[in-house]
Amino acid sequence: MEYSFKAVGDNALKLLLGGEVSERMNKTIRSICKKLSVASILGVVEWVPAYNSITIYYQPICISFQRLKQKVNQLINEPIEHDDVTVRIFHVPVVYGDKYGPDLQRVANFNHLSIEKVKFYHQQPEYLIYMLGFLPGFPYLGGLHDQLVTPRLDIPRPYVEAGSVGIASRQTGIYPVQSPGGWNIIGKTPVKLFHPDFQQNAFLFEAGDRIKFFSISHQEYDDIVEKMKQGSYEVFSKEVRR
Secondary structure, X not given: OOOEEEEOOXXXXXXXXXXXXXXXXXXXXXXXXHHHHHHOOOOXXXXXXXXXXXXXEXXXXXXXHHHHHHHHHHHHHXXXXXXXXXEEEEXXXXXXXXXXXXXXXXXXXXXXXXXXXXHHHHHOOOEEEEEEOOOOOOEEEEOXXXXXXXXXXXXXXXXXXXXXXXXXXXXXXXXXXXXXXXXXXXXXXXXXXXXXXXXXXXXXXXXXXXXXXXXXOHHHHHHHHHHHXXXXXXXXXXXXXX
């Protein structure tokens, strides 16, 4: 496996693992992250996985760039395990179209599809979360159906609501918080993706999780919103070995 290192400022090391974006690369990255967790290298603060890289933040007063590079190099050269792992699959409700998905018709027109076909194709894949980024807890999802590939908006919106589900080129994702954005918004989920008060983690998802979307009505959306406020709604998820 070819890889290289790059300094990012004075307190981060970026491990570059080539240009490939694939599930196998994602497994490799998660395996290296697991090794970092087990190694507990003195001075390492945290690490951020991406499509084909990992950025490792450290305290220069505790460990130098060169020493950290050596440590990471040793970890990489240990056998990388691709054994079966436990995968979390989340089933995420979405209300499509109307005020919740103002660009649903645009995606349909661009791909010469009916609205129902867009919804159908969007719900078919089991999406892999390659990474979280751009916004706190924003999941970059791989696996969008080829029939739905649509370019970003020419002019980004200054305001996209939290929970908005969008498409940009070959990716789909969910806005966890209100933000400007240029993705094609096709629907909205009532589920909170980011909340500082979540018990174990501020983010609902993490890299390596999977997502399946399913369609709900406007009334069901409103009902889930109320349950979320009361703390009585829990996103259905299951763990499987793969």
